Amino acid sequence: MHHTPHTVSEVMTRPVVAVSPRAGFKEIVATMARWKVSAVPVLAGDGRVVGVVSEADLLPKEEFRDADPSRLEQLRRLDDLRKAGALTAEDLMSVPVVTVREDAPLARAARTMARGRLKRLPVVDGEGMLRGVVSRCDLLKVFLRSDEDLAQEVRTEVVERLFLVAGEDVRVSVADGVVTLRGRVGDTALVPVAARMVRAVEGVVDVECALVGPGAPASASPQAGAGL
Numbered sequence: 125m126h127h128t129p130h131t132v133s134e135v136m137t138r139p140v141v142a143v144s145p146r147a148g149f150k151e152i153v154a155t156m157a158r159w160k161v162s163a164v165p166v167l168a169g170d171g172r173v174v175g176v177v178s179e180a181d182l183l184p185k186e187e188f189r190d191a192d193p194s195r196l197e198q199l200r201r202l203d204d205l206r207k208a209g210a211l212t213a214e215d216l217m218s219v220p221v222v223t224v225r226e227d228a229p230l231a232r233a234a235r236t237m238a239r240g241r242l243k244r245l246p247v248v249d250g251e252g253m254l255r256g257v258v259s260r261c262d263l264l265k266v267f268l269r270s271d272e273d274l275a276q277e278v279r280t281e282v283v284e285r286l287f288l289v290a291g292e293d294v295r296v297s298v299a300d301g302v303v304t305l306r307g308r309v310g311d312t313a314l315v316p317v318a319a320r321m322v323r324a325v326e327g328v329v330d331v332e333c334a335l336v337g338p339g340a341p342a343s344a345s346p347q348a349g350a351g352l
Contacts, residue, residue, distance in 0.1 A: 164177055309335050
């Protein structure tokens with residue numbers, strides 16, 4: 125069984141290409157093209173991440189090349205107009221930079237990306253030093269785990285921890301990442317707890333519980349609240 129990745133450091137990409145604050149416009153474009161990335165962190169001399177330059181930061185130079193924006197548009201897009209005239213990473217970069225700690229849970233990185241509508245995040249240590257980059261694609265790697273891996277982890281980390289009473293019979297099956305728990309348990313109050321624990325296993329797509337109590341017929345309906 126593969127270890128479930130729980131932190132950003134376990135899925136992030138490294139080594140990471142970065143530029144200095146004094147990197148020129150064409151150097152930044154060439155770096156992105158060479159490494160096939162849509163953004164690059166900007167590092168201070170001591171290695172701290174001080175900003176990020178993305179394709180969106182570079183595009184205003186082309187957009188406003190021969191444009192004559194109205195006074196209203198100038199006021200509305202002051203930042204873009206400033207970037208259209210920028211020559212170095214220091215003037216182009218977006219600040220304050222949004223980063224994520226290398227020991228952060230994957231869910232925290234996903235929420236940060238979603239809230240900021242970001243495609244990738246620089247990963248830093250406790251001192252703000254660059255350690256890697258995590259992208260949306262990196263976070264989705266957990267869903268590449270096999271059904272067999274997921275089933276084994278659910279058995280050992282959920283079923284064996286919650287349902288240890290003699291006579292309890294909980295069976296685990298997984299199909300396309302959807303985990304199903306079937307069987308008879310002594311305490312049905314543990315069913316929603318089991319669902320939450322299964323939900324916490326990285327790579328699980330959905331959870332279905334068909335667990336019943338001691339006196340219930342085997343064909344009883346699945347417990348409510350077991351879905352993701």
